[in-house]
Amino acid sequence: QSVLTxxxxxxxxxxxxVTVSCSGSTSNIAINYVSWxxxxxxxxxxxxxxxxxxxxxxxxxRFSGSKSGTSATLxxxxxxxxxxxxxxCGTWDSSLSHVVFGGGTKLTVL
Amino acid sequence: xxxxxxxxxxxxxxSETLSLTCIVSGYSISSGYxxxxxxQPPGMGLEWIGGIYDGGGTYYNPSLKSRLxxxxxxxxQFSLQLRSVTAADTAVYYxxxxxxxxxxxxxxxxxxDPWGQGTPVTVSS
Numbered sequence: 425q426s427v428l429t430x431x432x433x434x435x436x437x438x439x440x441x442v443t444v445s446c447s448g449s450t451s452n453i454a455i456n457y458v459s460w461x462x463x464x465x466x467x468x469x470x471x472x473x474x475x476x477x478x479x480x481x482x483x484x485x486r487f488s489g490s491k492s493g494t495s496a497t498l499x500x501x502x503x504x505x506x507x508x509x510x511x512x513c514g515t516w517d518s519s520l521s522h523v524v525f526g527g528g529t530k531l532t533v534l
Numbered sequence: 535x536x537x538x539x540x541x542x543x544x545x546x547x548x549s550e551t552l553s554l555t556c557i558v559s560g561y562s563i564s565s566g567y568x569x570x571x572x573x574q575p576p577g578m579g580l581e582w583i584g585g586i587y588d589g590g591g592t593y594y595n596p597s598l599k600s601r602l603x604x605x606x607x608x609x610x611q612f613s614l615q616l617r618s619v620t621a622a623d624t625a626v627y628y629x630x631x632x633x634x635x636x637x638x639x640x641x642x643x644x645x646x647d648p649w650g651q652g653t654p655v656t657v658s659s
Contacts, residue, residue, distance in 0.1 A: 426579060457634065459645035461580075468628055469572075469580065471647035475634075480647060512580055516641050522595045523582035523644050 427452065428513055428526035435532040436503055444498040444529045446513035452524055456516040458496040460489055463510045463528075472511075473498065503533050536561040538629050538650035546623075546657050552616040555607065556629030556650060563610055564588050568632035570646060571604065571614050573625040581625075585632050586612055593641060619657045626652040 429447040436442040446458065458476050461469040471480050473489035476496065488499040496513055513526040542554035556569070563569055570585030584594035586604045594602050603615045616623060629650045634643030 456642040457645070461646070468649040468652050469646070470649065471645060474645040474647070475643065514580070514582075514645070516644050518640050518642070520596065521639055522584075522593070523641070525580040525582070527579045 426527040427517055427520070427524040428515070430511075430513060430526035430529045432527070433530045433532065435534055437534050438503050438505060440503050441499065441501045442503060442531065443500075444511050444513075444531070446496040446498070446526050448494050448496070448515065448524075450494060451519035452494075452515050452517040453491065453496055454494045455518060458489065458491055458513055458515045460487075460496075460498045461512045461514065462507075463512065465509070469512060500531070505533050507531060508533050536631060536648055538631065538648060540627060540629050540650045540653040542627075542653055542655070544654055544656060546619055546655060547659050548620055548657055549618055552614070552619050552623060552655060552657075554614045554627055554629075554653065554655070555611050556613070557609075557611045558631075559610070561631075563606065563612060568593075568634075568636065568641075568644075569606075569612050570630050570632045572628045572630060572646065572649075574628070574652075575622075575625045583614065583616075583627075587636075593636065621657050624655065624657045626654050628652045 460473040463469040476491040477489040510528045517524045537559045539557045571583040601617045630646035
C-alpha cells in the first residue's frame with residue numbers, strides 16, 4: 425500500500441481535460457515539493473512536473489500541477505491518445521526519511 | 535544532453551548480491567547533483583531505493599538500508615549493490631539524476647530527471 429494515494433484509473437475523451445489527484449499527509453505533501461511522472465507502456469518514467477507546478481523544458485503547457493494542503497493535482501488539457509499512460513506523484517516523507525510515490529493512475533483516452 | 539544507462543545481470547540467485555551500474559554520459563557526475571536508483575516490481579508502482587551525492591554522501595530507503603550500498607565509481611558511473619536478495623527484489627531497476635536539494639537527513643525537494651531506460655532483474659534459482 426502506497427504512502428500517497430492516487431485513483432487507480434481516470435478516463436476522458438480526446439480534447440477534454442482530466443485531473444489526477446494525489447493525497448498524502450502532513451509529513452509529506454504538506455511540507456515538501458511534489459513531482460509528477462508519465463510512464464508510457466513499456467518505457468521508463470518521464471518527469472512532467474517538479475516543485476509542485478514547474479514544467480521541465482519540452483513539456484507542453486497542457487500539463488499542469490498544483491498543491492493544496494496534503495493533496496496535489498495533475499491536470500492535463502487537450503487530451504490526446506498519446507497521453508494514455510500511467511501517472512505517478514512523488515515527494516519526500518519527512519517522517520519516513522525517504523522518497524515516496526503514489527500507486528499510479530492509468531489514464532485512458534476514450 | 536544527459537543520458538543514463540543501467541547495466542548488470544538479468545538473473546540473480548536468492549541470497550546472493552545484486553550488482554548494477556549506471557553509466558552517465560553528457561554530464562560529469564563529479565560536477566554536482568544527486569544520483570539515484572528507483573525500482574518497479576512487475577505490474578506495480580515505483581519504489582525509491584536510494585542515492586548518492588557527487589561528494590559521496592548517501593541517502594538510503596530505510597527498508598533496504600541494511601542490505602544496500604550505493605557508490606560512485608570511476609569513469610563517470612555509479613553503482614548499486616543489494617545483498618541477500620529474495621524474490622521480492624525482482625523488479626525493473628532504474629537509475630536517474632536527482633534534482634532539488636537535501637538538508638541534513640531530509641530531501642524536501644527531490645525529483646528524478648532524466649531516467650535510464652531500466653534493466654529488468656529476476657531473483658530466481
